[in-house]
Amino acid sequence: MSFLTFLLMLLISFSVCAKDVSAPKKAMVIGVTGQDGAYLTELLLEKGYEVHGVRRRASMFNTRRIDHIYQNRQVDNRRLVLHYGDVTDLATMMVLMREVQPDEVYNLAAEGHEMVSFKMPVYSCTVNAMGTLNILEAIRQSGRKDQIRFFQASSNHIFGSAPEIPQNEQTPMHPTSPYGTSKLFAHWITVNYRESYGMYACNGILFNHESPRRNSTFSTRKITHAIGRILRKEKHTLYLGNLDAMRDWGYAKDYVEAMWLTLQQEKPTDRIIASGESHTVREFTELAFREAGIEIEWHGTGEHEKGVDAKTGKVVVAIDTVYYRPNEINCALGDAAKAQKDLNWKPKTSFNDLVKIMVQSDLSGQNPR
Ligand code: NAP
Ligand code: GDP
Numbered sequence: 307m308s309f310l311t312f313l314l315m316l317l318i319s320f321s322v323c324a325k326d327v328s329a330p331k332k333a334m335v336i337g338v339t340g341q342d343g344a345y346l347t348e349l350l351l352e353k354g355y356e357v358h359g360v361r362r363r364a365s366m367f368n369t370r371r372i373d374h375i376y377q378n379r380q381v382d383n384r385r386l387v388l389h390y391g392d393v394t395d396l397a398t399m400m401v402l403m404r405e406v407q408p409d410e411v412y413n414l415a416a417e418g419h420e421m422v423s424f425k426m427p428v429y430s431c432t433v434n435a436m437g438t439l440n441i442l443e444a445i446r447q448s449g450r451k452d453q454i455r456f457f458q459a460s461s462n463h464i465f466g467s468a469p470e471i472p473q474n475e476q477t478p479m480h481p482t483s484p485y486g487t488s489k490l491f492a493h494w495i496t497v498n499y500r501e502s503y504g505m506y507a508c509n510g511i512l513f514n515h516e517s518p519r520r521n522s523t524f525s526t527r528k529i530t531h532a533i534g535r536i537l538r539k540e541k542h543t544l545y546l547g548n549l550d551a552m553r554d555w556g557y558a559k560d561y562v563e564a565m566w567l568t569l570q571q572e573k574p575t576d577r578i579i580a581s582g583e584s585h586t587v588r589e590f591t592e593l594a595f596r597e598a599g600i601e602i603e604w605h606g607t608g609e610h611e612k613g614v615d616a617k618t619g620k621v622v623v624a625i626d627t628v629y630y631r632p633n634e635i636n637c638a639l640g641d642a643a644k645a646q647k648d649l650n651w652k653p654k655t656s657f658n659d660l661v662k663i664m665v666q667s668d669l670s671g672q673n674p675r
Contacts, residue, residue: 330385334406336360336393336441337414341519342459344371346412346562351375351385353566358406360391360415370674371519393437399444407450410569412457413441416489419523420463423485424632434488435495442499442507451505455569458496460509460576461489462554462638472554472639475511475578482633497576506574510565513580513640516660517558518667522675525587526555526664531675533598534668536622543621547629549588549611552637556581557655557663567649580640581653590661591623597665 333350337343338359350357361368369376369388377384389406391398393415403411416434417423423430438458445454463486464479481487493509500507520527525546535541556579564579588604591613595602601616602623613623645651655663667673 330354330356331410332356332358332406332408333410333412334358334360334402334408335412335414336391337412337416337459338388339368339371340414340418341371341517341521341558342414342515342562342565344519345517345559346414346565347372347386348375349562349566355410356385357387358402358408359386359388360402361388362392362415363390393440394432396440396443399440400447403444403448403450403454407448408454410455410457411441411445412459412565412569413438413492414459416459418485419521420483420485421629421631422523423483423488427484430484431488431491434485435491438492439495442495442505445505446499446503451503454506455574456496456499456505456507457565457569458492458507458509459565460493460496460511461486462511462513462578462580462640463635464490464493464511465635465638467633467635467637471637472580472582472641473578474641475576475644482635483631493576500574506569508568508574509576510561510568511576511578511640512561513554513556513578513638515556515558515561516664518664518673519558520664525553526590527668529587529591529594530661530664530668531673533594533600533665534671534673536600537598537669538671544591544613544623545626545629546587546591546623547625547627547631548634549591549625550586550636551634552584552586552639554580554582554584554638554640555590555657555660556653557660560653560655564645564649564651567651571648575648577645577648578640578642579645579651580642581657582640582642583657584637584639585657593658593661594665595622597662598669 333355339361417430465473466480466482470477496507499505516526522531532544602613603616609625
């Protein structure tokens with residue numbers, strides 16, 4: 307080899323390395339149109355990633371949570387690209403994995419409502435369980451399985467009504483709904499692909515996390531959304547189910563940071579992501595009304611219980627048994643010590659601040675359901 311050829315090869319390999327160093331990391335966010343998908347995409351864009359969001363086709367636009375960061379094809383060097391895809395469709399998952407060639411894949415797609423999963427158990431399990439397997443298989447078959455890091459949005463619902471309080475990574479799993487059971491499959495298949503194929507695949511066992519972007523069929527957002535309407539006199543009474551269930555609620559914006567940190571560690575593993583505090587639905591309701599200037603007094607018991615505006619005597623909260631669940635998690639409380647130690651992560655937003663953020667956002671009347 308002549309000296310000139312050697313020099314040329316050195317230059318070429320240097321330029322290839324330099325390109326690799328400067329090329330942005332590519333993340334695939336599956337479920338980009340959801341609450342977490344939107345916050346995670348914002349975070350990844352801030353960190354300089356090229357984000358490939360996977361959304362499913364709907365007859366109405368389903369991108370309202372990401373419209374403010376959307377970039378169309380004409381934008382030079384755009385860093386947010388949307389693809390159509392459904393996790394139940396293995397063929398498309400495989401094509402996307404080959405075409406996009408991501409460094410990191412976040413699976414946030416789910417039929418995520420526990421109560422709805424009792425009404426649509428087969429579909430919920432198909433999306434949550436088989437959908438996760440489809441993604442893992444698409445990664446395994448992509449020819450880049452050792453280059454891709456995978457995050458699975460696991461859930462505290464895998465524990466069900468756990469005998470242990472708080473729940474940690476060793477707590478026995480005993481889900482109490484089709485949703486929880488499907489998430490349990492997704493959790494273990496992620497572990498299985500890590501152990502069987504050496505893939506970098508991690509579960510974040512996420513406890514409830516909320517925000518103004520939460521769908522208003524979930525208790526917290528249902529409450530804050532209703533308060534906005536009650537104050538604007540568009541509605542009189544908020545109907546709820548079990549007021550005494552306890553949840554470990556955090557702010558979604560804090561939780562997506564834990565997702566990202568999970569994939570930046572040297573070794574893959576599973577971790578609880580939680581606030582470490584548990585509050586009843588009743589407490590959330592009282593605090594949210596107080597934030598809007600209404601003090602609640604409770605009268606009656608069980609399904610006849612009513613929350614009354616102490617000043618006006620009007621009933622602002624009542625029970626509708628339709629919201630009682632066939633099976634219930636009485637107390638969710640997560641121990642996130644492992645995440646705190648490994649990731650140096652803990653939530654920045656307190657329970658009181660979360661309630662405040664959500665109520666203030668819904669008082670404006672501008673925030674869609
Ligand atoms: P979310 O707001 O309901 O978002 C779910 C996303 O999944 C949406 O983008 C939805 O699309 C998409 N999706 C649903 N079915 C799909 C399918 N078949 N193919 C492709 N995409 C599909 O949920 P989230 O609160 O952001 O939660 C994100 C993940 O964390 C979920 O896996 C959830 O189970 C898990 N998790 C959440 C919590 C929580 O408290 N938020 C707690 C534990 C675990 P559309 O916009 O078209 O509906
Ligand atoms: P989940 O923990 O993922 O099921 O989150 P949700 O916000 O849907 O439910 C949290 C708790 O609130 C559960 O124990 C429900 O039984 C209770 N809850 C009480 N009333 C309601 C209601 O009207 N809607 C919902 N979604 N939950 C309610």
